[in-house]
Amino acid sequence: MSGSDVAAGAGAVVGHDGVSCRNGTAGHGGPHGDDGGALGLVEPAPVVDDDELLGRVFLTRVIEPGDETGGRWVRERGVADVVRRLREGGRALPGVSGKRWAGLCARAVGADPHRDLAVARAAGVRFVAPGTSEWPGQLDDLGDARPLGLWVRGGPSLRMWALRSVAVVGARACTEYGAHMAATLAAGLAERGWVVVSGGAYGIDGAAHRGALGAGGATAAVLACGVDRAYPPGHARLITRIAEQGLVVGELPPGDHPTPSRFLLRNRVIAALTRGTVVVEAAYRSGSLVTARAAQRLGRHTMGVPGPATSALSAGVHELLRGDAVLVSDAAEVVELVGDMGELPPDRRGPVLPTDLLEFRTRQVLAGLPARGAATAAEVARRAQTTQDDAIARLYELRALGYVERHGDGWKLTRQAMISVRGGRRPC
Numbered sequence: 001m002s003g004s005d006v007a008a009g010a011g012a013v014v015g016h017d018g019v020s021c022r023n024g025t026a027g028h029g030g031p032h033g034d035d036g037g038a039l040g041l042v043e044p045a046p047v048v049d050d051d052e053l054l055g056r057v058f059l060t061r062v063i064e065p066g067d068e069t070g071g072r073w074v075r076e077r078g079v080a081d082v083v084r085r086l087r088e089g090g091r092a093l094p095g096v097s098g099k100r101w102a103g104l105c106a107r108a109v110g111a112d113p114h115r116d117l118a119v120a121r122a123a124g125v126r127f128v129a130p131g132t133s134e135w136p137g138q139l140d141d142l143g144d145a146r147p148l149g150l151w152v153r154g155g156p157s158l159r160m161w162a163l164r165s166v167a168v169v170g171a172r173a174c175t176e177y178g179a180h181m182a183a184t185l186a187a188g189l190a191e192r193g194w195v196v197v198s199g200g201a202y203g204i205d206g207a208a209h210r211g212a213l214g215a216g217g218a219t220a221a222v223l224a225c226g227v228d229r230a231y232p233p234g235h236a237r238l239i240t241r242i243a244e245q246g247l248v249v250g251e252l253p254p255g256d257h258p259t260p261s262r263f264l265l266r267n268r269v270i271a272a273l274t275r276g277t278v279v280v281e282a283a284y285r286s287g288s289l290v291t292a293r294a295a296q297r298l299g300r301h302t303m304g305v306p307g308p309a310t311s312a313l314s315a316g317v318h319e320l321l322r323g324d325a326v327l328v329s330d331a332a333e334v335v336e337l338v339g340d341m342g343e344l345p346p347d348r349r350g351p352v353l354p355t356d357l358l359e360f361r362t363r364q365v366l367a368g369l370p371a372r373g374a375a376t377a378a379e380v381a382r383r384a385q386t387t388q389d390d391a392i393a394r395l396y397e398l399r400a401l402g403y404v405e406r407h408g409d410g411w412k413l414t415r416q417a418m419i420s421v422r423g424g425r426r427p428c
């Protein structure tokens with residue numbers, strides 16, 4: 001494969017209009033394919049050094065995601081030197097034991113970046129390297145734990161989508177309530193033009209993706225395996241649909257498999273990629289709490305959807321809410337935190353009762369009537385802390401409105417009043 005073939009296989013994608021464009025930026029600027037819109041224009045892609053690109057592809061096969069030692073090597077020595085040292089073997093680079101260095105060199109022997117790029121191109125996957133126009137700059141906040149590059153499946157620009165994105169994560173074994181809240185939140189965010197990012201897993205992740213897709217919105221799945229394969233297998237159709245309508249993203253090269261540690265390390269990418277993370281149902285040991293804590297360390301907004309106080313699946317969320325996380329109950333409240341200035345949710349008020357329209361003193365007189373039986377005007381005046389003449393005047397006003405009726409020298413509540421007035425303050 002020539003240098004130009006390498007660049008084409010890694011940085012090009014065919015847009016919806018059939019035009020091949022560098023780094024997948026043409027025709028896919030914002031969540032709705034508007035070349036960025038309010039998110040800004042897509043600048044021309046910088047020239048990607050072919051050796052640098054091949055080296056990074058090579059390293060994704062050798063160095064595990066989130067390996068800060070490997071990231072420090074790349075930062076201090078450059079990609080080319082690290083690749084050369086791994087291929088040659090010899091003395092270990094600083095920060096690793098001889099045993100671990102031997103393992104990395106053994107991996108390097110089997111790494112073939114040309115083959116990985118060819119497999120990726122056949123699967124419609126591109127490699128996005130740091131420094132290119134499609135690279136989301138917010139991932140640089142991870143420091144030496146920053147991905148060496150990202151494998152991306154799908155047409156839209158990853159950078160443009162990440163600028164206006166929110167993570168929705170939570171328990172795999174979720175309840176119906178959790179699935180409903182995740183889907184509703186995701187649909188509301190999608191309708192407001194936000195990209196919903198999650199991990200493609202069962203439970204809350206799947207509900208969030210489906211909610212966004214069902215609303216005709218944008219969603220991205222960040223996987224802990226090669227993006228050319230579906231994991232979990234039961235979500236094969238969902239992940240294929242996400243790739244067709246949105247983005248499937250991962251650090252691992254084509255065909256690579258997930259491991260427990262890779263799931264946890266994947267979560268830092270979800271946290272860094274988005275403006276904020278919403279956790280919907282999470283037990284104390286849930287992996288979604290790793291995402292939330294990573295978001296907090298990165299200075300991102302962290303939010304939680306509360307559940308029943310007795311639910312073990314919401315215990316982790318409640319612990320977050322006791323700390324620095326913010327309680328949210330719908331998409332409008334999420335957008336108030338992560339959105340632009342002035343994107344405020346509507347005022348929250350309870351229903352307006354007919355008695356709310358009464359003047360305060362008149363309400364006091366109405367409250368002075370007993371729940372059952374009748375009371376004289378003097379008794380009502382005493383309970384309402386007013387004069388008897390004022391009480392009588394207000395009682396006649398209330399009779400005209402249908403709240404009270406007169407029985408001889410006494411006054412009592414009507415059936416209408418019993419329903420509308422007492423309904424708001426029933427005993428527990």
